[in-house]
Amino acid sequence: xxxxxxxxxxxxxxxxxxxxxxxxxxxxxxxxxxxxxxxxxxxxxxxxxxxxxxxxxxxxxxxxxxxxxxxxxxxxxxxxxxxxxxxxxxxxxxxxxxxxxxxxxxxxxxxxxxxxxxxxxxxxxxxxxxxxxxxxxxxxxxxxxxxxxxxxxxxxxxxxxxxxxxxxxxxxxxxxxxxxxxxxxxxxxxxxxxxxxxxxxxxxxxxxxxxxxxxxxxxxxxxxxxxxxxxxxxxxxxxxxxxxxxxxxxxxxxxxxxxxxxxxxxxxxxxxxxxxxxxxxxxxxxxxxxxxxxxxxxxxxxxxxxxxxxxxxxxxxxxxxxxxxxxxxxxxxxxxxxxxxxxxxxxxxxxxxx
Amino acid sequence: xxxxxxxxxxxxxxxxxxxxxxxxxxxxxxxxxxxxxxxxxxxxxxxxxxxxxxxxxxxxxxxxxxxxxxxxxxxxxxxxxxxxxxxxxxxxxxxxxxxxxxxxxxxxxxxxxxxxxxxxxxxxxxxxxxxxxxxxxxxxxxxxxxxxxxxxxxxxxxxxxxxxxxxxxxxxxxxxxxxxxxxxxxxxxxxxxxxxxxxxxxxxxxxxxxxxxxxx
Amino acid sequence: xxxxxxxxxxxxxxxxxxxxxxxxxxxxxxxxxxxxxxxxxxxxxxxxxxxxxxxxxxxxxxxxxxxxxxxxxxxxxxxxxxxxxxxxxxxxxxxxxxxxxxxxxxxxxxxxxxxxxxxxxxxxxxxxxxxxxxxxxxxxxxxxxxxxxxxxxxxxxxxxxxx
Numbered sequence: 001x002x003x004x005x006x007x008x009x010x011x012x013x014x015x016x017x018x019x020x021x022x023x024x025x026x027x028x029x030x031x032x033x034x035x036x037x038x039x040x041x042x043x044x045x046x047x048x049x050x051x052x053x054x055x056x057x058x059x060x061x062x063x064x065x066x067x068x069x070x071x072x073x074x075x076x077x078x079x080x081x082x083x084x085x086x087x088x089x090x091x092x093x094x095x096x097x098x099x100x101x102x103x104x105x106x107x108x109x110x111x112x113x114x115x116x117x118x119x120x121x122x123x124x125x126x127x128x129x130x131x132x133x134x135x136x137x138x139x140x141x142x143x144x145x146x147x148x149x150x151x152x153x154x155x156x157x158x159x160x161x162x163x164x165x166x167x168x169x170x171x172x173x174x175x176x177x178x179x180x181x182x183x184x185x186x187x188x189x190x191x192x193x194x195x196x197x198x199x200x201x202x203x204x205x206x207x208x209x210x211x212x213x214x215x216x217x218x219x220x221x222x223x224x225x226x227x228x229x230x231x232x233x234x235x236x237x238x239x240x241x242x243x244x245x246x247x248x249x250x251x252x253x254x255x256x257x258x259x260x261x262x263x264x265x266x267x268x269x270x271x272x273x274x275x276x277x278x279x280x281x282x283x284x285x286x287x288x289x290x291x292x293x294x295x296x297x298x299x300x301x302x303x304x305x306x307x308x309x310x311x312x313x314x315x316x317x318x319x320x321x322x323x324x325x326x327x328x329x330x331x332x333x334x335x336x337x338x339x340x341x342x343x344x345x346x347x348x349x350x351x352x353x354x
Numbered sequence: 355x356x357x358x359x360x361x362x363x364x365x366x367x368x369x370x371x372x373x374x375x376x377x378x379x380x381x382x383x384x385x386x387x388x389x390x391x392x393x394x395x396x397x398x399x400x401x402x403x404x405x406x407x408x409x410x411x412x413x414x415x416x417x418x419x420x421x422x423x424x425x426x427x428x429x430x431x432x433x434x435x436x437x438x439x440x441x442x443x444x445x446x447x448x449x450x451x452x453x454x455x456x457x458x459x460x461x462x463x464x465x466x467x468x469x470x471x472x473x474x475x476x477x478x479x480x481x482x483x484x485x486x487x488x489x490x491x492x493x494x495x496x497x498x499x500x501x502x503x504x505x506x507x508x509x510x511x512x513x514x515x516x517x518x519x520x521x522x523x524x525x526x527x528x529x530x531x532x533x534x535x536x537x538x539x540x541x542x543x544x545x546x547x548x549x550x551x552x553x554x555x556x557x558x559x560x561x562x563x564x565x566x567x568x569x570x
Numbered sequence: 571x572x573x574x575x576x577x578x579x580x581x582x583x584x585x586x587x588x589x590x591x592x593x594x595x596x597x598x599x600x601x602x603x604x605x606x607x608x609x610x611x612x613x614x615x616x617x618x619x620x621x622x623x624x625x626x627x628x629x630x631x632x633x634x635x636x637x638x639x640x641x642x643x644x645x646x647x648x649x650x651x652x653x654x655x656x657x658x659x660x661x662x663x664x665x666x667x668x669x670x671x672x673x674x675x676x677x678x679x680x681x682x683x684x685x686x687x688x689x690x691x692x693x694x695x696x697x698x699x700x701x702x703x704x705x706x707x708x709x710x711x712x713x714x715x716x717x718x719x720x721x722x723x724x725x726x727x728x729x730x731x732x733x
Contacts, residue, residue, distance in 0.1 A: 124485070130410075135413065145383060320532065
């Protein structure tokens, strides 16, 4: 579809301009629904946490509070962006941009359905997602430093140390996926999981699935790993000096990363857009009409619900406990499991290596 | 000019400008950030040259981990800039000389004589699903396995050395340590006891006799 | 050894975390107890300490005798009282101001009042947008008392045996 657009455009204008416009259109097609999803994820979070605390959650703006995110956005847009004195203004303004850019850029390689519904189907997709999301640290670290505030600085230090620690466990968890799926292309990883729910990678790699999701929680600085913004200790962490839309951009980045992590988990461990009833005689026909995209969205919604469920359930870790969990528990577990998978792969052990 | 050329010149100019800014800017934190930008631009150039694995690893390792640690150190240290800049002009001639020497050596080693356009043919344009990760991995794990293992051992020694250097336990009277393993293992019964006891019922408060004032 | 294995089992199966999630999961499905305020209201105690009021005797004479006990006891110094002696020798206030911005609704004025003149009512839905109207003068307080007298009397009667 986009190739056709590019071909049609290049009949009228320069080739490079045609490519640029096509890329922009592709980006908008991905970003607009993403931003909408982020907006409604904030509402879902407040609703779910409210329900778990036997409250209602927001229910005043629109029916069931459905217009709440829009009201919030309007409020934030109208607020003044306060520039703290003695802060580094260029970096202060740059930091939110640096936070949200990687969170959006990573979506370029996420496949949404079979038949290559993806902006760019590159063969090192997993590595690309890892690399781009690792740039997200800079938004946090720069915001902390440029704010000229000790709370922001401490929050930034905590957040970035936590992020780069958990990236290692995350990377190891992905290595096992690559070993089993035999590819770094996200579409091929999904295709390698064909053949019913038990062929999805969460079965052979259950510990890695758990480790990846826990690392994902820590990567996005979500509860119970939200020491970076521990309200009781350091006010709000790295974005304490930000207000109005600058704060909203950090917020968007955090939630976009949450959705991204959920998508990655769904694609790599839960069979992406594959139907869970594949291979089951009656159910497969009954649900044949459901598009792969809907299955993917359902899986992602479940994972996002887990994010919110965790937040409503667990108290915050202490900072040294977070570091201990990352370095002394998750990394050894992943290293051991890499070797286990290696041996299983070598001896063709188990029904999934055929 | 093709689209790829536009991208190349954009990334190349970013890389050069950020390199110059990195060595000329006064604030060490900003210098580190310019270096990060230089890394990203370089990684972009590598990806346009079909070395996407190397480019992404450059971002992952250098930008994502190494420079963050570097920034940590620079931010924490509170470097006194004026002190560093004091002898700047005195060292300038020596610095220029050194940089010219390094540039000359680099020109001789990787100059057009060895890696020029006429020496190196234009790389074949590979199909989109071509994986150069595999292409890199095969010689690394077969031909150069020995060197690869040696490098890994060297890194391990480095990790061990760094940990032993920083790991020093002081007397408990000086520094209090928390043993998280112990803390995690604590059970409910270690901390408090639930005791069964009879409920104490308070006596009802007797209403005051209503006199004239109480009745209002 | 057994304890060690038990601990490891518990750690790696994340049993305790799952238990916690089961609890929040149960609450997720429970009936919500939120009271939707403007439409629904929670029951209010007769001892509720809301808006102040000055009361009158049944004959119409104001109860306050300007003893200034409330002014003395007020921890926030919110009450200002001036008085005069009437021709019949009784002592009455000329000014009785409560600064509602200062007031912390502790109810001490009500406790200290020997004639039950100053009371705090159940009314809590009121607001001020600027500084002037926030000072409740004697007239306003008396009017307020007249308006809510039936409710005030009822509340005092319920609470009388405990005072």
